[in-house]
Structure formats: C-alpha cells, structure tokens
Amino acid sequence: xxxxxxxxxxxxxxxxxxxxxxxxxxxxxxxxxxxxxxxxxxxxxxxxxxxxxxxxxxxxxxxxxxxxxxxxxxxxxxxxxxxxxxxxxxxxxxxxxxxxxxxxxxxxxxxxxxxxxxxxxxxxxxxxxxxxxxxxxxxxxxxxxxxxxxxxxxxxxxxxxxxxxxxxxxxxxxxxxxxxxxxxxxxxxxxxxxxxxxxxxxxxxxxxxxxxxxxxxxxxxxxxxxxxxxxxxxxxxxxxxxxxxxxxxxxxxxxxxxxxxxxxxxxxxxxxxxxxxxxxxxxxxxxxxxxxxxxxxxxxxxxxxxxxxxxxxxxxxxxxxxxxxxxxxxxxxxxxxxxxxxxxxxxxxxxxxxxxxxxxxxxxxxxxxxxxxxxxxxxxxxxxx
Numbered sequence: 001x002x003x004x005x006x007x008x009x010x011x012x013x014x015x016x017x018x019x020x021x022x023x024x025x026x027x028x029x030x031x032x033x034x035x036x037x038x039x040x041x042x043x044x045x046x047x048x049x050x051x052x053x054x055x056x057x058x059x060x061x062x063x064x065x066x067x068x069x070x071x072x073x074x075x076x077x078x079x080x081x082x083x084x085x086x087x088x089x090x091x092x093x094x095x096x097x098x099x100x101x102x103x104x105x106x107x108x109x110x111x112x113x114x115x116x117x118x119x120x121x122x123x124x125x126x127x128x129x130x131x132x133x134x135x136x137x138x139x140x141x142x143x144x145x146x147x148x149x150x151x152x153x154x155x156x157x158x159x160x161x162x163x164x165x166x167x168x169x170x171x172x173x174x175x176x177x178x179x180x181x182x183x184x185x186x187x188x189x190x191x192x193x194x195x196x197x198x199x200x201x202x203x204x205x206x207x208x209x210x211x212x213x214x215x216x217x218x219x220x221x222x223x224x225x226x227x228x229x230x231x232x233x234x235x236x237x238x239x240x241x242x243x244x245x246x247x248x249x250x251x252x253x254x255x256x257x258x259x260x261x262x263x264x265x266x267x268x269x270x271x272x273x274x275x276x277x278x279x280x281x282x283x284x285x286x287x288x289x290x291x292x293x294x295x296x297x298x299x300x301x302x303x304x305x306x307x308x309x310x311x312x313x314x315x316x317x318x319x320x321x322x323x324x325x326x327x328x329x330x331x332x333x334x335x336x337x338x339x340x341x342x343x344x345x346x347x348x349x350x351x352x353x354x355x356x357x358x359x360x361x362x363x364x365x366x367x368x369x370x371x372x373x374x375x376x377x378x379x380x381x382x383x384x385x
Contacts, residue, residue: 017350055369065149069141078125079135095212163205169185285329313346315348346372
C-alpha cells in the first residue's frame with residue numbers, strides 16, 4: 001500500500017452507480033428471468049473501463065472497478081458461496097436501523113420506499129450445509145475486467161478490489177455454534193481474498209458488521225465487547241498470512257441519509273477496528289455526526305505501518321464539499337497521525353446496492369471526487385510547502 005510520502009493521495013470506498021442499460025440487464029438476471037449473458041458481460045466490462053478512466057480524470061490515485069457487476073457490496077457473495085438456501089422467514093433490519101426507525105417513523109417510511117428502485121430486493125438466506133467458495137469464475141472475471149481497464153489509463157498509483165467480511169449472511173441452521181458458522185464463511189471467503197491479492201490488487205474488506213455489533217441495543221456492554229472481539233478474531237483468521245500492507249479495512253455505519261442520532265462514537269469503535277489487522281483503515285468523517293471525531297487520533301496510536309483513510313466526502317448528501325474544507329480536514333488528521341499516514345477518501349460507497357436512484361446523483365459524485373483531488377492538492381501545498 002502506497003503512502004502519502006510527498007503528496008496527499010486520494011481514493012474512495014468502492015461502489016459507484018451502474019449505467020442504466022447495465023441495471024436493466026442485471027434486473028432480469030437477479031430476478032431469474034431470461035437475459036443475454038454475453039450482453040451482460042460486455043456491459044460490465046465496458047462499465048468498468050469507463051469508471052476507471054473517470055476516476056483518473058477527476059484525479060483519484062487509488063482506484064477500483066466500481067463494483068459494476070455486483071448487485072450489492074454484501075449480498076453479491078451469496079452467489080459465490082455454497083451451503084445457503086433462500087430463507088422464507090421475515091428479513092429483520094439490523095438493530096441499529098430499528099432504533100432510528102422507531103425514533104423517526106415518519107421519516108423512514110418515506111426513506112425506505114426508495115429501496116423499491118433497486119434492481120432486486122435483498123434476499124434473506126439461511127445456512128443449511130457446509131459453506132464453501134464456488135465463485136472462482138465470477139471473481140476471475142472481475143479481476144480481468146479491472147486489469148483490462150487499468151491498461152487503458154495512466155497515472156494510477158494503485159488499485160484495490162472490495163470483498164465482504166465473513167458476517168451478515170443470514171441465519172445459521174447447520175453449524176453447532178454461530179462462531180463455527182462465521183469461521184466457515186471466513187475460510188470460504190479467504191479464497192476470494194487470496195485471489196484478489198494474487199492478482200496484484202489491494203484487498204479491501206467491507207465490514208459494517210463491527211459497528212452493528214457495537215450498536216446492538218439487545219446486547220449488554222459485556223456481550224458487545226465479547227462479540228466484537230470474537231468478530232475481529234474471525235476476520236483476522238480469514239486474513240492470516242496476507243501482508244497487512246495489502247489490506248484495507250472499511251468500517252462503516254449502516255445507515256445512510258437520516259438523523260443518525262443513535263450512532264455510536266468512533267472513539268468506541270476505533271479500538272476494536274484497529275484490532276483487525278490491516279494496513280489502512282477507512283471510516284466516516286464527512287457525516288456531520290462524526291466530523292468532530294478526528295481528535296480521538298491525537299491519543300490513539302496507529303498500528304505500526306498503518307495509515308488512516310478518512311472519508312471526507314458525504315455519501316448520503318448531494319452537496320459538493322468545498323476543496324478548502326477538505327484540505328482543512330486532511331490537515332486535522334495529518335496533525336494527529338502525520339501527513340504520510342493520511343489518504344483522503346469518501347465516507348462510504350456511492351451505490352452500495354445496484355439502484356436506479358442512488359442517494360447521490362452520479363453526476364454529483366464525480367464533482368465530489370474532483371473536489372477531493374483539489375482539496376488534496378491544497379493540503380499538499382500546506383503540508384509540504
């Protein structure tokens with residue numbers, strides 16, 4: 001993983017809006033209806049090439065494929081794991097969502113209606129047999145598309161590919177304990193992690209589940225602590241022997257545009273987050289419920305060799321942040337952990353589910369990225385002179 005040794009590097013978290021024609025084909029595929037597989041493959045390849053080129057055009061240094069072929073950052077992997085079947089039971093929202101919904105029912109009734117504009121509903125599944133990885137062909141297609149896209153642009157510092165963490169897949173109806181279940185999922189996903197590393201990319205672990213554990217009001221403090229530590233152990237085991245400098249960890253809050261008054265503070269999350277071995281740690285900052293929390297890093301030491309990847313672009317609002325503000329925020333983190341240990345990023349993905357109506361309009365996303373690059377240039381002049 002490259003560091004900001006002589007200038008502030010820029011990146012983002014991964015998912016970007018899919019082209020509408022690709023969404024149309026993906027919708028048929030995800031609903032199990034007839035679709036043109038060759039057309040889908042071409043559309044994904046072309047979409048990856050386009051978003052990689054556009055990332056460089058707006059000045060991003062560390063890029064990815066935009067998750068063009070995935071229906072969701074998390075549920076895509078259900079197609080790549082054996083041992084699951086559809087779960088006919090009611091799909092329950094994570095407890096952190098439910099607390100906010102109960103507090104603001106009128107707001108969330110309207111908000112959740114937007115999910116009807118995704119290409120497919122989220123499928124609840126249950127584990128009914130041994131978990132194993134079967135997604136090798138899909139993974140190789142993703143890797144090949146990103147390699148091909150990178151060959152067509154210049155100036156990319158590095159590329160990463162996201163993969164989900166071993167939690168949040170559905171109910172366990174097969175393994176003796178939930179820990180055994182999550183460990184089995186982790187072992188299966190390890191094949192994807194290693195495939196990404198072997199292809200020469202950075203591996204980004206998308207992990208909203210740590211914060212869900214720490215936010216769960218149904219658990220007492222001791223149980224949240226135990227479960228969060230156990231989660232970190234399981235993730236670490238799935239990442240064993242992978243060099244930490246090849247791993248980015250994205251720890252995100254599960255809610256998007258909303259009051260967010262029940263978010264727990266990053267000060268509560270960070271010690272557990274740093275317990276997961278990685279070379280870079282990505283988290284929300286531009287969200288105004290967390291913007292002030294840069295101060296925790298004045299007293300919280302980073303693991304040796306690690307960098308922070310603070311999110312300086314809001315992924316749930318359509319304002320374009322001013323480059324001067326972005327530069328200021330970079331300065332806050334540089335003052336706390338050192339300029340070489342900061343890579344400027346976004347709060348979260350800009351289309352974590354394939355949707356016809358992502359929360360931030362795609363045209364606005366590219367202007368946000370341009371502002372991020374401009375802010376990094378301002379911060380570079382301030383920090384390096």
